Amino acid sequence: MNILTTAQKSNEAIQEEAKVLASSMHMTYIKRGKLSIPALFDAHLCDYIAVLSGNGLTIHFPNNQQHSFHLSMAQLRILRLQRGEGDYLINAVQTILNANHPLGKEEFSFLDCTIGLGSDSIVVSYAFPQAKIKGLEGSLPIWLATSYGLAHYSHNVKSVTDALRRIEVSHDTFETYVPNLPDDSIDIIYFDPMFEVPVEESPQFKPLRGHTMESHIDDKIMEEAMRVASCGVIIKERPFSSVFQKYLPHKWVGGKYSRIGYGVYMKEL
Numbered sequence: 001m002n003i004l005t006t007a008q009k010s011n012e013a014i015q016e017e018a019k020v021l022a023s024s025m026h027m028t029y030i031k032r033g034k035l036s037i038p039a040l041f042d043a044h045l046c047d048y049i050a051v052l053s054g055n056g057l058t059i060h061f062p063n064n065q066q067h068s069f070h071l072s073m074a075q076l077r078i079l080r081l082q083r084g085e086g087d088y089l090i091n092a093v094q095t096i097l098n099a100n101h102p103l104g105k106e107e108f109s110f111l112d113c114t115i116g117l118g119s120d121s122i123v124v125s126y127a128f129p130q131a132k133i134k135g136l137e138g139s140l141p142i143w144l145a146t147s148y149g150l151a152h153y154s155h156n157v158k159s160v161t162d163a164l165r166r167i168e169v170s171h172d173t174f175e176t177y178v179p180n181l182p183d184d185s186i187d188i189i190y191f192d193p194m195f196e197v198p199v200e201e202s203p204q205f206k207p208l209r210g211h212t213m214e215s216h217i218d219d220k221i222m223e224e225a226m227r228v229a230s231c232g233v234i235i236k237e238r239p240f241s242s243v244f245q246k247y248l249p250h251k252w253v254g255g256k257y258s259r260i261g262y263g264v265y266m267k268e269l
Contacts, residue, residue, distance in 0.1 A: 002027040002140065003046050007053035008034060018052040025144060048141045057148040059141045067141070069149020071160075074122040078160060081127060089120055089236070090127045092253040092262040096188055096232040099266055106130050108187040108231070113174035114138075114215055118146045118167065120192060120236075125163040133166060138173040138215070147171075175221065184230035191225070192236040193217055193243075217243050226267065233265040 004022040006014050010032065022029035027050065030040070037060050040049055049060045058068040071078075077087050097106060107130040112121045115135030125133050137143040147169040155161045170177070174191070193215045217235060225233045237243050237260065239252070244263050254261020 001044060001046055002048075002050075003030050003040070003044055004028070004050040004052065005030045005032045005040065007051060008032055010053060014052060014054060021052060021057075021148075050141075050144055056152060057145060059145050061141075067145055069118070069145050069153055071122065071153075071155070072117050072119050074119040074126075077119070077123045078126050081123070087123060087127070088254050088258070088262055089123060089234070092234050092251075092264050093124060093128070093188060095251055095253060095264050096234070096266065100187075100231045108132070109185075110134070110188045110190065111178075111186045112136065112190050112192070113178065113225075114192045115146060115167075115169055116142060116192065118150060118164075118169075120190065121167050122150075122160075122163055124190075125166050126160060129159075129162070129166070131166075133168070135167060135169045136172045136174055136177055137169060138171070140171060143169060143171040174215065178221065178228055179224045181228045183227055186228050187231045188234065189225045189229040189232075190234045190236075191215075191217060217247070222247055226265065229267055232267050235263045235265070236260060237263065 004018055004025070004027040006018045010018075015031075019029045030044070035043070037049060037051070041062050047061070051058045051060060056068055058066050060066045081087055081090070093110070097108065106128045108128070109132045110121075110124055112124075112133065112135040115121055115137045118135065121133050121135050124131060135146075137146060150164045150167050150169060153161070153164055155164070178189070222233075235243060235247075235249070239254065239258070239261050244252075247263070247265070249263030250266045251264040252261055253264060
């Protein structure tokens with residue numbers, strides 16, 4: 001059972017919003033009362049508890065860890081774009097756009113197959129306001145936090161808030177979603193799978209340990225992605241990963257000494 005409740009001191013409006021949200025996300029609404037989070041875990045067998053308050057939605061886990069939406073690295077990357085310093089993912093997207101002249105006006109569809117905390121899609125949405133961006137997330141608690149945050153989080157810069165609102169997120173995996181799409185129905189497909197050799201874990205992921213979805217790129221997925229993508233596919237990984245050895249990119253986008261980079265696969269025209 002997946003539980004959604006409110007903060008202890010919540011008004012009637014928050015409680016009503018929580019009921020509607022729980023129904024829309026197929027969760028069970030529990031009236032909080034004065035119960036603590038540990039007491040709620042003791043009373044209900046569940047892996048996590050979503051708590052709605054005036055500050056947003058927070059996902060609580062039994063080990064006293066919690067997670068809520070935040071801009072994370074997207075904030076720094078947007079600042080770099082504003083300063084004209086560029087971004088490797090944006091460069092990878094631009095590489096595909098430049099090779100497909102009909103998309104020169106930057107009106108394109110972008111499918112983020114592993115949206116996670118949303119950082120990459122946020123940056124793409126900010127850089128390309130005309131893009132139609134959809135994300136997939138297989139982990140239910142991560143999807144809950146990310147989808148709610150993208151729909152409700154407000155930044156002090158309107159263009160950043162607008163970038164969040166343009167992103168649609170579905171609770172699904174690319175293994176089941178992509179094969180059901182028609183040929184050439186998405187312009188650019190993007191994968192950010194779990195790294196084969198993990199980069200040092202950042203604090204933002206620690207509460208989510210054990211709740212992320214492991215995903216791998218194999219022959220079937222590459223074949224399906226290239227079938228569905230009308231312009232190209234982008235994969236984010238470590239430079240020495242087996243993915244790039246097995247599927248040699250048409251172009252590599254990343255710094256010479258970068259720990260990660262982007263393999264660009266052009267659709268054969």
